[in-house]
Amino acid sequence: MRRPRALGAFLSVLATTVASAGLVLGSGGGAQAAATAATPLPAHVFAPYFESWTGDSPAALSQQSGAKYLTMAFIQTQARGSCTPYWNGDPDQPIAQSQFGADFTTIRSRGGDVIPSFGGYTADNGGTEIADSCSSVDSIAAAYEKVITTYDVSRLDMDIEDNSLENNAGIDRRNKAIKKVQEWAAADGRPLQISYTLPTTTSGLAESGLAVLENAVSNGTRVDVVNLMTFDYYDGAAHNMAQDTRTAITGLKGQLAELYPSKTDAQLWGMTGIIEMPGIDDYGPAETFTTADAPVVYDWAASKGVNTLSFWALQRDNGGCPGTGGSDTCSGIAQDTWYFTHTFAPFTGGGGPVTDDYSVSVAPGSATVAPGASVSATVNTAVVSGTAKTVALTASGLPAGVTAALSPASVTAGGTSKLTLAASASAAPGTYPVTVTGASGTLSHPATFTLTVSGPGGGTGSLVNGDFETGSPSPWTCESGGSVVSTPVHGGGHALAVAATASQTGECAQTLTLAPDTAYTLSGWLQGSYGHLGVRGDASASTWGSSSGYAKQSVTFTTGSTGKVTVYVHGWYGQGTVHADDLAVTS
Incomplete structure (x- = not known):
């Protein structure tokens, strides 16, 4: 998933051995015995991701939100070459009852459970995903068994993305280690499911994700659930996020049918999982999962018999930062706190009626x-x-x-x-x-x-939403990625972020009808490299500058016979994001 806080991911490699970590492969005798038999998860389960690095209590937020089941993100090694698992790669967060054990017990006492997740974007990018980091299949298997027995869980999730999708040796080690753990669990009479969480296109897995499953099949490794991250497509297209979820999961079901030709349609749908990102995802407003999308996805997932419904992440399920994309702490859209959790929660156990909305x-x-x-x-x-x-x-x-x-x-x-x-x-x-x-x-x-x-002559009130305090760019129209953000700002609580890339200037523009044959001044505060401010149409004038902090820019112009002009702000190709705030047209 997006951003596990790998606190130790960039520290120097420590001389850590499997023996010193106390990890012994269970199938060889010596793994910690579980005090109780793990309880299998329901056939259909809602289990949003929980950001375990925040210091929040999983049990407390589970109770506050109503999410009985949580996917705990993430487990990884401290540094490349290590075989020792930690929460977030942090040695101060060991795999031990002292870390989250009491929370997990409380969650179970309320009828829920947890799914520990290995990997995540930072681990996969930095080489600390355990199968990428550790060269020993037995040691990887021992790490999986340690998590299972320490927390008495019945499912492990493998969040594989970024560089881990290109690490063929790591892919093979991971599936071989999972196979060993599955054999150990079967011999011990322990229920165990394995899920893979993978990035997706709008039509199903890309070749790199499909290769992970193909390797599992070749190793005889059972994959119980394949969760698709139905967000962060980064394809530059306009998205109906609910519809894209349906096409992505339908495409996955077809891919699974080719990998597992003996399975029925119901069994194949039962292998699928959906992970949404409520609100504005990392790409920006073009990929916004709305409150209207949630019940549509819920109803469709329930009708198809999807196994797992989830989202990234529980701490984002609130409307505390309208207009902000990719935040860890809020969705970026106007919403009631826990709206997405309350909508998805009845999915557990087979789903239930959604309230009239x-x-x-x-x-x-x-x-x-x-x-x-x-x-x-x-x-x-x-x-x-x-x-x-x-x-x-x-x-x-x-x-x-x-x-x-x-x-x-x-x-x-x-x-x-x-x-x-x-x-x-x-x-x-x-x-x-x-x-x-x-x-x-x-x-x-x-x-x-x-x-x-x-006002008279079109005065100060001519430019609409020039301070962006509505929390939305409207009525400005922006190229892909343009959005309203809460930092950095010049005044108030919002500003405009103009997404200049190698292929676009990121222009945001607004068309006005001013008084004809009249002199005006366009002014505003810009921050960033090559920030341009100007008008075109029935007048033509512009100015630009580069500043690491907000700097005022202004330009004068005189309208022609129609008074119709387009005010614009943009960056420049490949120079990065430009921020704009408190724009005004005055006569």
Whole structure:
């Protein structure tokens, strides 16, 4: 998975031996005996990843969130060449009852369990995934057995990505070690499942991931579940994340059918697993798994008989950082805390009914109105789970001199309403976030509409969302990867991140209609190499600079006969991200 904190991954290699670690291959006699027989997992289980390096208590967050089962990330070695497993590669986090043992016991007492996961992106990238790090198949098997017997678990997960997908020797050692452990568990009467977690395309495993399973088949190693990370596609395409999950898992099922031709359709679906990343993933807003996507994936996974439903990670299941991508601590979208957990939790044991729910949005997301005039937009609602309920609509956050009307004022989920905003002659120029709320019973879902009241000649209020405090780029349109972030900022709590790459400048732009034949100044604060700020259309002017901190840039221009211009900000090819904040057009 994305980012295990390998605290020891970059330390020098220590002279650590298998003997000093106390690891003895169980099939040779001497592995620690389990005090109790491990309990098999349910046939269908929701087990989100838990970031074990954070200092959070797994038992506490399991209870707070309602996630009875957790996938614990990650186990790896401290440094290349080592055969000793630690949580996060940290010698202060050994595989021992003193580390998480009490938490796991508490989780089991509440009817849940844990799945320890080996590897993760940092280990796979840095050579500390145990089968990459350790050259002894017996020692790798002993490490797996130590985790199984120390924590009395019935499933181990192998998170294999990045460089580990290209390490053929490590792939072969891993599958040979798993085979030894499976033989040991069978002889001991111990239930044991092995899952592989692998990156995916939208149509199934890439060749590198498929090769891992092909090697398992050639070694006679049983693979019980294949989890696909249905996020971080990094393909530059627009994504419907729920639909892409379905095509990816359907593609995987077809690949498994070729590897295991004797299995039935139900058995093949029962080998599949889904791992989502709620909200904005590491790639950016183009890959956003929404609250509306979650029940769609849930229903589909339950209907197909998918084995495991998961997401990365439990600590992200909150709306604490709207507009931020790839955070470890929040999803980057507006959501209720534990929304994704509560939606997926009934999947365990075979799934159950999802609560009646709906979504609310406004299109377009912004508009400019002159004093004395009015503008309209459409409020859209949709059923995201269960049955359609009546949704009452209200508008709030209106500036002085602006009134709102909704027609009709309530709709059945799936219906639309017309939002009309009227500005009096005395309405103050400026840009204002208007909140449209849809309420039904105990549920309440907001949507933001950005209203700009223009001033004489198009003044200060002409540029919409120039400070990005709405938490979204709208109405700016950006090339792939452009997003609103919470750091670094110049003012307020948000700024724009312009994603300049080797193939694009990352431009974000907004088209305005200003007063014709009028002089204006475009200004703003930019940070980064070759940050450009300018206008084109009925005027043409630009400026640029490079700064490691925010620096003010400004340029003057005069409109022509139409007054229609496009304001833009961008970086330059291969020069990295440019941040922009507090942009304004003044006359």
